[in-house]
Amino acid sequence: MKSIIFIVVLACSAFTGLGQKKAKASEAAAISAATVERVAKTLAADAMQGRAGQVGGVLAAKFLAAEFNRIGLDKFPGLTSFEQTFTAYETRTTALYVMLNNVPVAKEKTVLVTGQPHLNWAEDDDPAPRVIVLGAEANFNKAIRPLLEPTENTVVFIDPAHQEAFTRLSRHLQGGQLQSQKPGPFSTVLAVVAVGNNPIHYRIAANTTVRPVEMRNVVGVLPGQNPERAEETVVFSAHYDHLGFLPAVAGDSIANGADDDASGTSAVVALAEYFKKKNDNARTLVFVAFTAEEIGGFGSQYFSRQLPPQKVAAMFNIEMIGKPAKFGPKTAFITGYDKSDFGKILQRNLAGSPFRFEPDPYPEQQLFYRSDNATLARLGVPAHTISTDQIPTDKLYHTVDDEVESLDLKNMAAVISAIAESATSIVAGQDTPTRITNAGSIVR
Ligand SMILES: [Zn+2]
Structure with missing residues (x-):
C-alpha cells in the first residue's frame, strides 16, 4: 500500500459434461494454511532485506518464481520464465x-x-x-x-x-x-x-x-478450460516489494513488510496452488506479484501494457490482509465498491458462508488509488483491492515493526479461503463484473 503522497508522474457452466472426477477434485481443493504461513514468513524474513533494491527485490522474485514453478503454473505468453522483467x-x-x-x-x-x-x-x-x-x-x-x-x-x-x-x-x-x-x-x-x-x-x-534499473514482476498462468472463456482472464495480484531499509528503531532498520504486502503475496501463491488443484477454471487465471508498488506502481503499469485490458474480466488485488478487519474475523473489505458490481458478485458468492466482505469503510483514505488495482481500473478493468487493514489506526504501517509476529496467520488463511470462494462465479465465467468507467484519480 502506498502512502498518500504527491504522486510523481514521472507516473453458464461449460463443465456440466465433465462428470464426477472433476467435481471430486473441486471438493478436495482447499487453501493451504501451511503455504500461507511459509510464504509470508519467507517474504517477511530479514534475509529479504525489505524486498527492495537489487538484493532483496531479486531474492523475493526468485523465491516467488520457484513457488509458481512448484505449483505447476504456465508461463505468461511470450515469456520464457516466471519473471517479467523490464527496465526503469x-x-x-x-x-x-x-x-x-x-x-x-x-x-x-x-x-x-x-x-x-x-x-x-x-x-x-x-x-x-x-x-x-x-x-x-x-x-x-x-x-x-x-x-x-x-x-x-x-x-x-x-x-x-x-x-x-x-x-x-x-x-x-x-x-x-x-x-x-x-x-x-x-x-x-x-x-x-x-x-x-x-x-x-x-x-x-x-x-x-x-x-537503467532492471525490475521484475513474477507472473504465472492457469489456462482457462472452457474454449469460449479461455481468452478472458481473471487476475489475482499483490505487490511483493516493500520499503527496504528505514532509519533504525531499536537497532532494527529492515522494513519487513509482513502485512504490506507479504500477506497479499502469500494469498496469490496460495490461490494459485488452490486453483491449480481445483483444476476447473473456465477463464484463464493470471497470478502476479508486482514489483515497485511502493515507489510508484511501475510493476503494475508495465504489466497492464502486456495484455489487452478489455480481456481482463476482473482483478482481485490483495493488500494487507494480515490483521483482522474492523468487521471481525473472517471478514474483509473491497475498495472502490461502488465503481463496478464486482463487490456485489463477491458478496453473492459468499452468501451462506462463514465469510463476509464489506465496502471499504475508510473512503477518505482513498485506498482504491493506493494500490496496483488503480492502474488497471483506469483502463476499464473491474479491478479492486481486498484488504483487512484498519489503516487509520495501524501503527505498524510503513514501520520497521511490520513483522510476521504481528500477523494473525489463521485469520489470514480464512480470508484467502473467502477470496477463493468469492471468486467462484467469475472464475467459472458465469459472472462478469461491470467495467469501471469512472476510475478518476486521487482527490487532494
Ligand atoms: Zn505500503
Whole structure:
C-alpha cells in the first residue's frame, strides 16, 4: 500500500459434461494454511532485506518464481520464465547548487528533476531557462505536477508559503527518482525562496547520474478450460516489494513488510496452488506479484501494457490482509465498491458462508488509488483491492515493526479461503463484473 503522497508522474457452466472426477477434485481443493504461513514468513524474513533494491527485490522474485514453478503454473505468453522483467530509469542528483542574487539557497530548499547529467545555468544564457515565480496564492500541486516530467528547462522560485507541500515532494524525490521512460534532456529546478520585486539573477549547477534499473514482476498462468472463456482472464495480484531499509528503531532498520504486502503475496501463491488443484477454471487465471508498488506502481503499469485490458474480466488485488478487519474475523473489505458490481458478485458468492466482505469503510483514505488495482481500473478493468487493514489506526504501517509476529496467520488463511470462494462465479465465467468507467484519480 502506498502512502498518500504527491504522486510523481514521472507516473453458464461449460463443465456440466465433465462428470464426477472433476467435481471430486473441486471438493478436495482447499487453501493451504501451511503455504500461507511459509510464504509470508519467507517474504517477511530479514534475509529479504525489505524486498527492495537489487538484493532483496531479486531474492523475493526468485523465491516467488520457484513457488509458481512448484505449483505447476504456465508461463505468461511470450515469456520464457516466471519473471517479467523490464527496465526503469533511476536518476540520482549528486550535487545541486542554486544561487539567487548572489545568496546560496539552502540545500533542503532545492530540488532538481532532470535527465541531464550536468547543469550550468544563468539568467543570461541564450536560450535562458524559463523562469516561473510561484506566489503564495498559487496551487502548488497543479503548478508543479506538469513540471515533473520536464519538456523544457525551467526554474521555479517558490514562495515559502508552500514550504510544507514542497517538503513532502522533496522527501518523495530524495534518494533517487524512478521513471518508466528514459528521462528527456530537460530539467526543472525548484527552489523555495522569496524573490521579492528585484530583478532575478541566478546561477545553477548540478550533477546527476541516470542509470537503467532492471525490475521484475513474477507472473504465472492457469489456462482457462472452457474454449469460449479461455481468452478472458481473471487476475489475482499483490505487490511483493516493500520499503527496504528505514532509519533504525531499536537497532532494527529492515522494513519487513509482513502485512504490506507479504500477506497479499502469500494469498496469490496460495490461490494459485488452490486453483491449480481445483483444476476447473473456465477463464484463464493470471497470478502476479508486482514489483515497485511502493515507489510508484511501475510493476503494475508495465504489466497492464502486456495484455489487452478489455480481456481482463476482473482483478482481485490483495493488500494487507494480515490483521483482522474492523468487521471481525473472517471478514474483509473491497475498495472502490461502488465503481463496478464486482463487490456485489463477491458478496453473492459468499452468501451462506462463514465469510463476509464489506465496502471499504475508510473512503477518505482513498485506498482504491493506493494500490496496483488503480492502474488497471483506469483502463476499464473491474479491478479492486481486498484488504483487512484498519489503516487509520495501524501503527505498524510503513514501520520497521511490520513483522510476521504481528500477523494473525489463521485469520489470514480464512480470508484467502473467502477470496477463493468469492471468486467462484467469475472464475467459472458465469459472472462478469461491470467495467469501471469512472476510475478518476486521487482527490487532494
Ligand atoms: Zn505500503
